[in-house]
Amino acid sequence: MIYLVLVVVSLFLTYLIKNYAIKKSLVAHVNDRSSHTTPTPHGGGIAIAITWFIGLIYLYFTKQIDQTLFYALLVGVIISVVSFFDDLFELSAKLRLMVQSLVSLLGLYALGGLDSINLGLFSIENHIFTNIFAFFMIIWFINLYNFLDGIDGYAGSEALFLSLAGFALFGGNHFLILAVAVLGFLIWNWHKAKIFMGDVGSTLLGYNIAIFTIYYANEESTNFWIWIILFGVFWFDATLTLYRRKKNGEKLSQAHKKHAYQRLTQSGWSHSKVVIASIFINILLFVIVYYVSNIFIAFIISLTLLYASIYFVDKKKAFE
Template sequence: MIYLGLFILSFVLTYLIKNFYIKKSLVAQVNERSSHTTPTPHGGGIAIAICWFIGLFILYFENSIDTSLFYSLLVGIIISFVSFFDDLFELSPKLRLFVQALVAVLGIYFLGGFNSLDFGLFSIENQIFTNIFAFFMIIWFINLYNFLDGIDGYAGSEAIFLALAGFVLFADSHFLVIVACVAGFLILNWHKAKIFMGDVGSTLLGYNVAIFTIYYSNYESSNFWVWIILFSLFWFDATFTLIRRKLNKEKLSQAHKKHAYQRLHQSGWKHDKIVIASIFVNILLFGLIFSISNVFISFIFAMIMLYAIMKYIDKRKAFN
């Protein structure tokens, strides 16, 4: 019943936010980076954030979530709050980075640190190294999720996939809370979107994925690679694009439209077609985890598949 209630609340809040933003002319204007053609309200992720934290507290008072995970996820309130104002006023990059660093430190603290990095043949258990790695991973996940929130339904469908996969693998209730909260928003975000998620939603979701990766890795080191594979559609695109731009000697802080999903849209694919294709790819990634017992082999196959997809997109729209 809690999940149905959160779903309905998310939808109602998204609808009300959309109407309020339209009334106040708080809309995302079309520019050179846009993949939309008409001014559209943004900041719908507020609904996701509100419902998510309500759901978290319900789970906490029902003793349905581990205390360390609860407090580390609760830190996400900070990134959501600051990102809300960033959506409205475009805060300075330095302030955003400071806040991201703060939540990364707090998140790691409440989780008790990042225990180890297992590479199969060897593992790294030096807490200084693993925690530094976790720090930068959290910041990168926050930013890359924001980078890839660029077309209708893309970021929302990715969140639902990760949550459903997490529930199948680990059977924890907080994943169903995410599904309910994001699904309510996604109704109005599916192509053609009537409202966008905004930084307030995308940064929170990226933070949550990073926290889940660390939390479940601390219980079983191979779970790190499970989450890396599940999230690979997003981080592979963001990381590979960043590396290519660096090799091209581009200014990395400059806005661009070179991510794979953006170039696929430029090649003629519509938003819904790209999202449906991404869902299919995610199902294949999930299948790799289930069909191959060795998670490191699954990771190799996942990288080969994603690289092949990237080369296919390069043929449709060259990386210039």
């Protein structure tokens, strides 16, 4: 019953935020980086955040979530609030990075850090190294999720997939709470989007995925690679694009439209077609994780799939 209530809450809140944004002219205007062609309300991620934290608190008081995970996820309130103001006032990059660093530290503290990194042939168990790695990973996940929130339904469908995949593999009602929080928003965000997520939603989702990755890696070290595979569509595109831009000598802080999903839309694909293709790849990644027992072989197969996907995009629209 709680899941039905929460999906209605998310759906209704998104509707209210959409109407308020239109009334107050809080819209995302078209610019060189945009993949949309008309000014569209933003801030729909507020509905995701409110619904998510209501559900999270419900799980806590009904003892359906581990306290360690609860407190780590609750730290996400900070990134949500600051990102809300960033959507309104465009905060400085330095302030955003400071806040991201703070929530990364607090999230790691709540989790007790990252215990080890399993590399197959050996494990790294030096806590200084593992926690420095985890710190930067959280910051990278926050930012890359924000980078990949650029076309209708893309960021929302990725979060819905990861939630359902997480529930199927690990159980945990927190995944269902996140799924329904995103679903209510996604109904309004599907092509053509009536409202965008904004930083308030994308940064929170990136933070949540990072926390899930670390939390489940601490339960079983190979779980780290399960989350890396499941999140492959986003991190592979974001990381490879960053590398290519650096190699080209580009200013990395400068806005661009060179991510794979952006180049597909430039090649003539509709937003819906791109999102459906990403869902198909995600399903294949889940199948790889589910059926390939050796997680490192699964990782190699997933990298091959992801590289083949980027190769296909390059043929449709070259990286320039």
